[in-house]
Amino acid sequence: MSQSGKQVKSVSYAKYGYLFSIPFIVTFLIFSLYPTVFTAIIGFTDFKGVTATTFNFLKDPFANFVGIINNVTFQNSLKNTLIIWMINFIPQIGLALLLTAWFTNRSRKIRGQGAFKVLFYLPNIITAATVAILYSAIFGYPVGPVNDILASLHLINKPFDFSTDPWAAKLVVAFIQFWMWYGYTTIILISGVLGINPELFESAEIDGATPRQTFFRITLPCMRTILLFTLITSLIGGLNMFDIPKLYIWNGGPANATMTTSVFIYAQAFSGSYMYNRAAAASMIMFVIIAILSAFVFYLMRDKYESRSKKLIRMAKRANRKAKKGVAV
Amino acid sequence: MGTLPKIRNKKQFTGIVYAVSIVLAILSILPFWIMIANATRSTYQIQQHAISLFPSEFLMSNLKVLTGKIFNPITGFVNSLIVSTGATFCAVYFSTLTAYALVAYDWKLRQAFFTVILAVMMIPTQVISIGFYQFMYRMHMTNNLLALILPSIAAPMTVFFMRQYMLPALNLDIVASARIDGAGEFRTFNSIVLPITKPAMATQAIFTYVSSWNSLFMPMILLTKKENYTMPIMVSLLKGDIYKTEYGAVYLALTMSVLPLLIVYFLLSKYIIAGVALGSVKE
Numbered sequence: 001m002s003q004s005g006k007q008v009k010s011v012s013y014a015k016y017g018y019l020f021s022i023p024f025i026v027t028f029l030i031f032s033l034y035p036t037v038f039t040a041i042i043g044f045t046d047f048k049g050v051t052a053t054t055f056n057f058l059k060d061p062f063a064n065f066v067g068i069i070n071n072v073t074f075q076n077s078l079k080n081t082l083i084i085w086m087i088n089f090i091p092q093i094g095l096a097l098l099l100t101a102w103f104t105n106r107s108r109k110i111r112g113q114g115a116f117k118v119l120f121y122l123p124n125i126i127t128a129a130t131v132a133i134l135y136s137a138i139f140g141y142p143v144g145p146v147n148d149i150l151a152s153l154h155l156i157n158k159p160f161d162f163s164t165d166p167w168a169a170k171l172v173v174a175f176i177q178f179w180m181w182y183g184y185t186t187i188i189l190i191s192g193v194l195g196i197n198p199e200l201f202e203s204a205e206i207d208g209a210t211p212r213q214t215f216f217r218i219t220l221p222c223m224r225t226i227l228l229f230t231l232i233t234s235l236i237g238g239l240n241m242f243d244i245p246k247l248y249i250w251n252g253g254p255a256n257a258t259m260t261t262s263v264f265i266y267a268q269a270f271s272g273s274y275m276y277n278r279a280a281a282a283s284m285i286m287f288v289i290i291a292i293l294s295a296f297v298f299y300l301m302r303d304k305y306e307s308r309s310k311k312l313i314r315m316a317k318r319a320n321r322k323a324k325k326g327v328a329v
Numbered sequence: 330m331g332t333l334p335k336i337r338n339k340k341q342f343t344g345i346v347y348a349v350s351i352v353l354a355i356l357s358i359l360p361f362w363i364m365i366a367n368a369t370r371s372t373y374q375i376q377q378h379a380i381s382l383f384p385s386e387f388l389m390s391n392l393k394v395l396t397g398k399i400f401n402p403i404t405g406f407v408n409s410l411i412v413s414t415g416a417t418f419c420a421v422y423f424s425t426l427t428a429y430a431l432v433a434y435d436w437k438l439r440q441a442f443f444t445v446i447l448a449v450m451m452i453p454t455q456v457i458s459i460g461f462y463q464f465m466y467r468m469h470m471t472n473n474l475l476a477l478i479l480p481s482i483a484a485p486m487t488v489f490f491m492r493q494y495m496l497p498a499l500n501l502d503i504v505a506s507a508r509i510d511g512a513g514e515f516r517t518f519n520s521i522v523l524p525i526t527k528p529a530m531a532t533q534a535i536f537t538y539v540s541s542w543n544s545l546f547m548p549m550i551l552l553t554k555k556e557n558y559t560m561p562i563m564v565s566l567l568k569g570d571i572y573k574t575e576y577g578a579v580y581l582a583l584t585m586s587v588l589p590l591l592i593v594y595f596l597l598s599k600y601i602i603a604g605v606a607l608g609s610v611k612e
Contacts, residue, residue: 016514017434021442024427024483031461031480032449038460053467102346108339110346118598119354121605125594126361127543129561130586133568134364137579145363145380179356184605191606233451240453243545247565262455262546269459270550280459287456294451 036287042280050274064281074282076256077264080170084245084260085238087174088181093230096185101215103186104193106201117190120183128180128243135176136163136248163249166257173258176244185230192226193219225300232297236290242266261286361587367580375576387577395578398571402585404556405563408474412548412559413541415478420537421530423482428491429522433504443492450485454547462550472554477547487533494529532604535597542590560586 043064047055058064068074099120103113123131138145141161150156162168196219204214220227242262245253252259252267259267261282269279362382367375368391369384396402430436431443454461462471470476499522507517523530545561552558558566564586566572567579594601 013434014436017430017436020426020430023423027483035457035460035464038463039457042459108342116350117602119357122357125539126587126590127561129545129564130583133564134360134583138360143376143379148379187605236451240455247568250568276459283456283459297451298447
């Protein structure tokens with residue numbers, strides 16, 4: 001990139017780099033940076049009430065933050081978010097790894113992988129709002145398909161109410177998340193395996209490694225970055241979980257069992273007494289947590305990007321040498 | 330002698346793989362199947378047996394119940410169409426332009442700018458929602474669909490993807506020769522660079538469209554007037570009390586919101602799956 005870039009490098013063209021970036025920069029400043037700063041400022045004020053337009057800074061600037069951190073409902077929502085995320089993520093990554101191992105098995109090719117991938121990924125593309133309402137109908141009480149199936153299998157005598165039991169509510173929300181995301185994770189992991197240098201697998205085969213050994217000794221170690229990436233991006237997504245918990249059971253569910261942090265922030269700011277200041281403080285706390293996690297992803301990707309550009313440079317050098325020798329045209 | 334059990338093992342292995350895959354595939358389809366079947370069944374039939382794989386003949390009566398109340402599929406559809414189309418155009422066009430600025434020109438702040446884009450990529454909309462809502466409220470832009478379209482001009486993820494695609498795919502010699510032919514920089518971008526990056530733009534367009542179509546949080550905060558509701562907000566109305574016992578109508582409404590996505594998905598599934606896989610490689 002830098003080599004060909006230098007060929008056409010000219011003083012007068014640099015300004016177009018700035019010029020073409022202006023729409024992005026201006027939009028970012030107005031619609032992202034300004035609202036972020038504004039949110040941060042609101043967190044230090046007494047700004048609340050649906051019609052409020054003015055606000056004053058609090059005498060104790062961190063009152064909202066302290067209030068939120070000590071707020072039992074917020075603590076609970078953070079706990080719920082993490083619990084629901086874990087119940088969804090652990091089986092999700094397990095199943096995705098299993099499917100990846102099966103679908104990339106070199107000695108036994110599985111036919112129809114394309115169709116399976118399409119079907120596994122299907123739930124991910126459907127509007128989460130629709131999925132949430134569909135599942136609240138499917139797990140409906142007293143009439144619903146799941147109760148219907150359980151009754152006809154004689155597993156239950158009377159209909160089970162999935163929406164009043166706190167753990168049942170959590171489990172269903174986690175299951176919906178799992179159902180929506182395992183296909184995505186599987187596709188990502190499979191493409192990660194396909195990106196591994198095939199020579200590694202070939203030499204393992206020559207050395208007589210079993211598929212199991214190959215998977216645990218070669219595939220998994222080579223996928224460390226991609227697994228970590230999946231873990232952290234999924235955690236960030238999980239911390240923002242809103243649509244499913246918001247719509248599967250209205251208002252946080254039984255004993256606030258499905259109240260996630262995003263649902264909490266929404267409820268604080270846009271209902272009840274419109275506590276913008278409290279919600280802003282909660283947002284900023286989440287912002288810090290997510291920023292720390294993002295820093296990890298950022299670090300992972302930068303590392304990868306650098307190693308890739310180094311590889312490109314190596315390849316270019318090799319091509320150059322070959323060209324000098326007159327091997328390649 | 331040793332090969333026989335091996336073959337049996339292999340057969341067993343394939344059998345297990347197919348069994349699990351087919352169960353998962355059914356799990357993906359079944360909820361939608363039940364939904365579509367129930368959309369054509371009467372509330373009474375659903376109360377008798379909530380699950381049925383076969384349709385009945387109450388589609389029209391369900392439709393009457395549905396549209397007699399607040400759910401308006403056409404309004405939701407049109408609004409979602411406007412927002413998603415606008416947002417997709419803005420995101421893809423301007424991201425390509427920004428990526429081009431990052432790839433084709435040597436400017437002082439280029440690396441710094443790219444680092445900033447990487448850094449803000451992960452920031453979710455939820456955390457800025459309060460400030461964004463207040464800002465829009467002051468500008469009198471709540472209930473204005475532009476508030477959902479314009480922010481997508483700055484789509485860091487899309488810029489990142491387009492840049493990664495352009496680095497190897499865009500031959501700067503072509504740009505240089507366009508310059509010699511006297512084409513302006515902006516014209517070169519529109520008539521030469523855009524066609525070259527079409528495949529990547531298409532992938533990004535699909536994903537931007539779907540995520541914009543499905544988004545609930547921002548529209549729910551900004552849109553308070555019924556005539557501005559997008560499809561996901563329309564769907565969220567089904568949770569209200571007036572649809573509590575109208576099972577058939579609720580399933581029909583859900584079907585209406587899903588069908589366009591299902592059709593698009595099965596038409597473009599090849600590209601979508603490839604796009605998902607590509608996303609991971611390009612990261």
